[in-house]
Amino acid sequence: MDKLRDKPVPYEIWGKEDIEPSAREQMERAAQLSVSQLGALMPDAHTGYGLPIGGVLATKDAVIPYGVGVDIACRMRMTIFNVQPYILDQKKERFRRALEENTVFGTGGELFNRVEHPVMDDPAWDELILAKKLRGEAARQLGTSGSGNHFVEFGVLKVKEEINGTDDLQGEGSRAFGKIPPGTYLALLSHSGSRHLGFELANYYTEIAMNIHADLPKEYRHLAWLDMYGAGAEYWIAMNLAGRYASANHAVIHQRVANAIGFDILGGIENHHNFAWKETHQGEELIVHRKGATPAGLGVYGVIPGTMMAPGFVVRGKGKPESLNSASHGAGRRMSRQAAYKRFEWPDVQQRLKDAGVELLSGGLDEAPGAYKDIRKVMEEQADLVEIVAEFAPRVVKMDPDKTWRRRSEAAARDKSGSKDRRDKKDKRRG
Template identity: 50%
Template sequence: MKRVIFSIQHVLCSFDVIFGGHRPAAHLKDRFMGKSKLKIKDLKKLNYPSDVARSLAINLMAQYFKHGSKQEKLDFLAKIKEHPEEFHSDPVWAKLAAEFDEKPSLKERKEVASLRETGEFTVYGRKHISSNAYLQMEMAMRLPIAERGALMPDAHQGYGLPIGGVLATRNSVIPYGVGMDIGCRMSLSVYDLRPEFLNRYAYQCKTALKERTCFGTGGELGIAQEHEILDRQEFSVTPLLKQLHGKAARQLGTSGSGNHFVEFGLVEVREEDPFGLPPGVYVGLLSHSGSRGLGASIAQHYTQIARETCPLPREAQHMAWLDLDAEEGQEYWLSMNLAGDYAKACHDQIHYHLSKYLGIKPVVTIENHHNFAWKELQADGRELIVHRKGATPAAKGELGVIPGSMTACGYIVRGKGEDGSLNSASHGAGRKMSRKKARESFTGSALKKVLSREGVTLIGGGIDEAPIAYKDLEAVMQSQTSLVDIVGKFTPKIVRMDKN
């Protein structure tokens, strides 16, 4: 992707158009370089028609007009809206001006392509899967870009693709097929420590989880951190990523809400040297989280663009895609990969801070994404874009982690490379009831009894994440024996979650 850096002199050329070929005086230039900032509500008052136009306007003004009164900025943006044709050749403002060219509304525009009548996909553990998740996968397979699909045994209804859905497409990426939490992943650190460590140092482990982790939307650790991810040049490639860099720095090493967690537990290695350790029971630290506000903002931004550039029937709007040969598709792909690397960096920092606090070092790390899209070669030689929305990569020999609930054991698995599943497996047990239903069906005292019975200490957490809300992971694993081998087991002991 080509990127052009504009000097202030270049930007001021734009005024030649606005002011009839006369560049504004120096004092006017200074005012345009002021500190006033525009907000979304300001653009709405100007009747800027879409999130894309408003976002472009704010990003461009922040990048090129850092000074000047708010009214001068609004007058300038109003000029672009009223006379977009005057800016079509402007290197800075052409893209924004294009948002105001006359074009039919989404209702008037013809659909990009008609949906197909049907599309075949492979299902694993059908008896565990609700009909609404199955219907969502059927809809995904009706897309004209869809080539192959699979549904994992933990599947349940989501937005766009069902959670547990795997979809392969031709040279196209679906932002909602990846999901809002780009790069949501598992990370397991294994320590060469005996199980007694967790009993002897239970207080220190709980203190470390309380003081060295942070959960929830907008959560920040509040300490300065260094990591190479923050120096990545991709943060300067698009206005959106440049805008999100500060938030990424502040949220580094934190976790999300919902089913995200950080927990100490016991790791049982079942096979002889499956990942560098002999059979036995070790201490482990397992985390589950994603790319925080960075990923969510990327997902929202490019989903809106996809829906505006790829109109689909109402029932399939969440499945709008971006062509990877188009500028927007290239931007999303770059941003998605950065968000995935950022998610890994967050886990790296979580494990680093906790290990340092306790004075221990891991001997093995096992990790994997389960909300992402990959370019993968198929058996027939074609390269397809494989979306895994809540599905674990399971290529032959590939290690991954499939967690249980806050009390249920999870598993370390090794992929078998099953072509029918597009080299995928489940990413957990999968929900069997909504959060609302879980809160209505369970009580705090009942949850405490379950935790006590299972010998689990819970810090934070809520009834909506109670084990009753999830399917039986043992049954799910039985439905995917053709997809993965179990080589290890993780038993949670001290669990930290957001207080829902």
């Protein structure tokens, strides 16, 4: 059987002029797979591995592990509190401590005290040999966040249209709960995925797919797929387990932080944006991969974040068939992480954050706001895909501290210690 088409299947692009050529080339290759049926490229798209970030691909009877990505079920969760956001300025130390003491970041990060959650009793752990091996580590990492662009933050949410949550799943992983009338609220927003569990599962099944399709050209290797009647069925169990684990992970984070601040919860929104779904398009059941794309079926709520400084948005999907009911998952990078390290300096970034009223508790220079596209322009480019129902402004932000942040913090600590020593010596001379 031919594994590549002579011509790619048709696909729509949103925000084409702001998408780098290499990302468009990746989408073109994905659309050439013999199993590909439909596709779309979101306005936040940028280069990844296999399917580009911001890529949406529908396949027939096949699933592509790298079409989902290594952070399976990377997702958003927002909790909205029944309190006015001016409390952020009145009791800022409480909010700082809530994040500092109840969140853990980093590749190998684990909670000191393991938490209990029903997801760890999911029968799927015992169905898969690899999942069974990873179960202990997954239990220790439950309630933690990764590195890079993962975050937990407080901010101001301005709701312009009622959020009418039903608490019903609007497709796997998407949910809105509670009724939130128009107004201004304190909100907690988090972004992370399935931690080391998802990473190991993704690479394990990708290796199987690559071995099955060893004859694919080199540039197509990360697009290797699994037959849904074979190894793909096992991957599907693993992916959905990682999805439930990621959802539980956010739930634990939000519960810990909410308990620390002690305000009543009105409701919230959550959604995956690295996942695959079984959906019907053009009269056929297809596997829809969204790798860095938000589900945007008609009436489906989701959260599209900006940056540590730029606003994020609560959206309601318009169900546009050409996008495969999808929208962007954020602003999208305008430059690589290495380029960001070379271009930005912490004093300049911190001044911009201060001017915007944002306090960054820790983070990475590669996540500087300037490393991302303009989120407002991205939202304009997908106005036919989603309706904005609320806008979120970050105020107190916690991310994984990179080496530049740690060096800066260590230097500040030394300076502080040195100043104290000098004052002590001066006081002794006076005595």
